Amino acid sequence: MSLELVLFFVLAAIAIATAVGMLISRSTVYAALHLVVNFVSVAIFYLLLDAPFIALSQVAVYAGAIMVLFLFVIMLLGLENIAGELEWKKLLWPLVMAGILLVEGVFLVLQRIGQNVYVGTTGTALSDPSLMARVLFTDYMLPFQVTAVLLLVAMIGAIVLSKPEKKSATPLKPDGAKEA
């Protein structure tokens, strides 16, 4: 068993364990921290797959920016503790459906790809960020610029949505207000 394969299995175990830990943790903060570890292990997978730029973006964007936003909202709303939320009796059908999804996915992979395609860090041109930038800024120039507009719209949307409501606006009816 080569070193790379050992590394793969250790990282895969970490990734799956932290994903399960996120699902069953009783605190949203712990769930977020599990997810950070998961993102970092996926970033190391990207390094193994000769994609160093994507790996660093993963750490900076996901493990950095997005998870900080999550933690910020958790602490802003004071939602750290969500004990007793999981009901084990209701777990059967979701587990069955997720299991069906997993079996379908693995079946399709094994049917379409087969097991004889090997990859390793061979130091090919794929790991060169400058070559990737050349493709990004020529063939994918228009999508890149649309991304800028998307981020601007998301920023404006977040500001508009989180603005405090005006006092003069009619208050929202609580649950059960059903008069015609």
Place this chain on the structure above:
Amino acid sequence: MVPVSYYIILSAILFSLGALGVLIRRNALVVFMSIELMLNAANLAFVAFTRIHETFSGQIFVFFVMAVAAAEVAVGLALVVAIYRSRQSIDIDSMNSLKG
């Protein structure tokens, strides 16, 4: 050398765990985290396929998926804050105003 099918199977496992999280959790924040997990699983598959086909398209798509995920999280968390302000709860079972 790692067979590329291992990466795709790992991606399928992570995606299924994310889908399971969306189904079993009622806390809107954890549901969001599960959606992030699914996006990550898709990204892992993209990068693995990039490695098979020896082109940059997969990596560039991952780049765009990250941008879309960042936008989605910004808007989604703003929605969570707005919902919490109006209902004092982010339990997704309590968001049933459209139920007949």
